[in-house]
Amino acid sequence: MMLQYLALAAILFAIGVFGVLTRRNAVGILMSLELMFNAANINLVTFNKYIGPDNLTGQIFATFIIAVAAAEAVVGLAIVLLLYRNWRGIDVDRINIMKW
Amino acid sequence: METEVSQTIFYLLSFIIIISAIYVVTLKNIFHSALFLILTLFAVAGIYVMLHAEFLAAVQVLIYVGAVSVLIIFAIMLTTQLTSRQIKQSNEQVTLGIFVCAGFLLVSLGSLSKTVWRIVDRPLPENNPLAMGKMLMNEYVLPFEVVSIVLLAALIGAIVLARKEGA
Amino acid sequence: MLETAYFIPFYPFLASLLIVFFTRWNEKLSSYLSIGMVLTGFVHAIFVMAAMLSRGGLPLEKIIPFVSHPSLTLELGMYIDSLTAVMLLVVTIVSGCVQIYSIGYMHGDPRYSRYFAYLSLFTFSMLGLVIANNFFMIFIFWELVGLTSYLLIGFWFEKKSASDAGKKAFITTRVGDLGFIVGILILASYAGTLNYQQVFEKVSSGALAPGMITLAGIFIFCGAVGKSAQFPLHVWLPDAMEGPTPVSALIHAATMVAAGVYLVARAMSLFVGSAEASMVVAIIGVITSLMAATIALVQNDIKRVLAYSTVSQLGYMIMALGLYGVDFAHGHHSAGFTAGTFHLMTHAFFKALLFLGAGSVIHAVHTNDIQEMGGLSRKMKITSITFFIASLSIAGIFPLSGFWSKDEIVATTQGHPIFMVLTLLIAFMTAFYMFRLCFLTFTGRPRNEEKYHHAHESPRSMTWPLMFLAFLAIFAGWVGLPWLSHGFSSFVFHEEVHHAGPQYLLMLISTIVAVSGIGLAYLIYYRKQISADALAERFKPIYTTLYNKYNIDEIYDAVIIKPLLGLTNVLWWFDANIIDGLVNFTGWLTVKWADLKQWFDQYIVDGAVNGVGYVCMAGSWLFRYLQNGSVQFYTLVVIAAAIGTVIYRATPTGFYYYLAGLVIVALARLLPRIFNIRDIDTEPKAEN
Secondary structure, eight states: OHHHHHHHHHHHHHHOOOOHHHHHHHHHHHHHHHHHHHHHHHHHHHHHHHHOTSOHHHHHHHHHHHHHHHHHHHHHHHHHHHHHHHHHHBTTTTOOOOOO | OOHHHHHHHHHHHHHHHHHHHHHHHSSHHHHHHHHHHHHHHHHHHHHHHHTHHHHHHHIIIIIIIIIIIIHHHHHHHHHHSSSSSSSSSOOOTTHHHHHHHHHHHHHHHHHHHHOOOOOOOOOOSHHHHHHHHHHHHHHHHHHHHHHHHHHHHHHHHHHHSSSTTTT | OOTTHHHHHHHHHHHHHHHTTSSSSOHHHHHHHHHHHHHHHHHHHHHHHHHHHTTTTTOEEEEEEEEETTTTTEEEEEOOOOHHHHHHHHHHHHHHHHHHHHHTTTTTTHHHHHHHHHHHHHHHHHHHHHHHHHHHHHHHHHHHHHHHHHHHTTTTTTTTHHHHHHHHHHHHHHHHHHEEEEEHHHHHHSSOOOOHHHHHHHHOOOOOOOHHHHHHHHHHHHHHHHHTTTTSTHHHHHHGSSOOOHHHIIIIIHHHHHHHHHHHHTTTHTTTHHHHHHHHHHHHHHHHHHHHHHHHHTTOOOHHHHHHHHHHHHHHHHHHHHHHHHHHHHOOOHHHHHHHHHHHHHHHHHHHHHHOOOOOOOHSSSSBBGGGGOOGGTTOOOOOHHHHHHHHHHOOOTTSSSHHHHHHHHHHTTTHHHHHHHHHHHHHHHHHHHHHHHHHSSSOOOHHHHHHHOOOOHHHHHHHHHHHHHHHHHGGGGGOOTTSSSSSHHHHHHHHHOOOOOOHHHHHHHHHHHHHHHHIIIIISOHHHHHOHHHHHTTTTHHHHHTTTGGHHHHHHHIIHHHHHHHHHHHHHIIIIHHHHHHHHHHHHHHHHHHHHIIIIIIIIHHHHHHHHOOOOOOOHHHHHHGGGGGHHHHHHHHHHHHHHHHHOOHHHHHHHHHHHHOOOOOHHHHHHHSSSOOOOOOOOOOO
16 A cells, blocks of 8 residues: 555656656746655655654654745745746746856 | 555545646646646645645645645746747657656656565554644754744745845 | 397297287387387397307207107207307397388388287297207297298288288298108107207217108208298299388398208208208209299399399208208218308398398389389489498408308319309309399489489488498408308307318309309490390290299199199089088978978868867767756756666666667757758747
8 A cells, every 4th residue: 555655656756857857837847846845745644654653753744845845936936037027938948048 | 454445535536646747747828737736736635634644634735725826826927928828838858858757757666666665554643733733842843943934034035036126 | 148048039029919919009119119129139149149159159958848758758948059149140130120121111001010010020930940949849930930921921911912922922831841840740750859959869879760861851851942942932932022121121031031041050960860861952952043043134123133032042051051961971071051051141131131222222213123223323322332232242242241151152062063063153143133133223324214203212210221231241241251260160060160261262263253243244234235135035035934934833833723723623512512502402301391390280280189179069069959058958867867877776787778768769859950850849939
């Protein structure tokens, strides 16, 4: 049973990675990032239940992850807003000045 | 004590999660993909409940679905170009991305199956919120306080970043 | 004073140095300095003579050795004997007279001070030559004399004939010096020493092989042949008349040419060891004398006549010394040594007087050609009188000094009948040509009115030396009167004193010969009873040959000079074309090599450098796509690499599949874009 949960988390994570690599819209990238966070959370909680159920460390950890992910999403979206302001769009393919 | 019911619910929830996630990463309409994100997050909360993490499920719904998703939708509204249909939402790395992700899946699933897990069958504490609250206030009080600082910093940072120039 | 006799050469040397470095710009001071030093030398020489006389001719020698090697010692030293003392006096007197004369003669010359510096240097060289005590040292001064005579002959070097004459003198005497060096080397290697006394000791004791003595003698005589202008190296002396007349008087009458005679006299102990060498000496002497006398009969240039006369008289001295050597080698003692040296002394005085007188005439009429002169006695009293006195002396008229010395020479030829006949013939010719010169120059009607009109007597600085020398020309020979028991012959002698009493027969014969010579000249040139031109016509071929000096110069030119010049041309051609060609070729080669290197540098090296860049640029197209600025791409690479690492750790073979898959997918994405087959993912026209 645990394996199923873990497999689910793995698939979710892979989908999140795919989204990060593929999306053009900056907000889309952030959404994919949230998927990855959730996948990690599922993993933690699974381990908490099946391997270390004596205390709730996994769940606490997941809580903190949620909090920090929220904070990070806030800042990230603020940056996206700035991007939008400066580049008249948030197509990250056009924002390719980090090269020679 | 995995009953048939729980198995079925699990499969149903995981089906929802996976399909929604795929929609999240592939839809051209970013708004739609945000909505599917919300659905995914809901389903993940359901998974948490199945894993006896009720408090976490509540937190998930409150924060992720309630705040973060709304935030994302706000951002979409503020930044999107109106006629977004013609714009491709996926860049040219799709095939490579699929390949890499497939590779990742193979690696992780393979390692998952090959690992010897030391599964324990003890029950979790009964009153989940109580136990969580106890832990938060006793052992994990420091991270708890720090996280509040982090949230404060994020707040201030976002405001600073996003304010209008000259304001 | 005798001990410090080596000071004597240094007085004029000091004068020369001071003039060159300090008083060049003050002409009067230069001349006074030079004359003063020579007169100091003269005074010192008088003391030396006095000391010598008191010692009765005992020689004094001082030595400073500086190379002492078992096989050869070289030294510097002083050897004063009676001969040296006489030579010191002669040289200083004549040099002093010439220098005083030069004040007037060289007045106004732009290089006046240099002239006196040269004269002093020459005097130093000559004095050093006579006091040397070994062959090495005499050779040093020999060369110095040669050098200074070159400088003085070519003094007016702007005239090509003068500089040529200087070169001719130097080179011709150099040929003689070559023989001299060989002679010195023979002595050095076979006798082991060059000191006079040691060499003579070896000769007389028989330590040297007779053949060697002959060879050494002949070669050393070569030096004398060159320096004293004997046949066949006499050709430089007439040309040397290009120099200023006082120079001719000093060098070519009295001193430098006398150096050869002095050398033979000094080395007499060597010559007496070999009858063959001495005979060679005598024969060369008489041939020279005869030849020069015949040439002098027909010359028209005053100085040429005097020059050939000098050669002739030197031949007399050489012949006398040679005959002495022959006689001594055969056992009996003749008067030759005394005769030769005595004549050397008297000749110095009257020949110097003749040259200075000629210079005075030339100074007055500005020409050397006697055909343009005539009747000058009316205008130049002192010059003409002293000239006549000197001519009488050289002709050998009683009781002037020339009579006594010439008589001694005639006496030497006793026992050698051919020599005696030739000697008397030469004496006849000497008298003839000298008085021809006198009559044509000073008597009769002037042949060139213009020049005659401008002629005037010379200034006192020029006439006083003439008078002094005339005095000597009359009385200096009286020290050699045959009736004297303590005269010249008891002072200057070789081995033992030779007292031949007066031989009245000989004196009578030589006087007749001389007077008849003068008489013939009188008839032809004064009384004009026999026409000179008619004689010249009748003996045209002889006349022409004599006039052209037996064409010896031309012979030398054709036989020696032209081939030598041809050789130099060949060598020049070789040097200019082959060696310079080599050098130029090397230069051309270097330039071509440089061109090659430039080509190499430009195309290959630069090509390599550029090629590297080109390869980089060409090869970078692939890698350019790795840095496209897209963060997502970077992320993809990172994740792919991380996964690849994990796969590699897990299944190495699986990794290769993974890698292959990546490459295929990447190429599938990239290649179409490169070849522009299909525009994939072009940016749609973004509408905002």
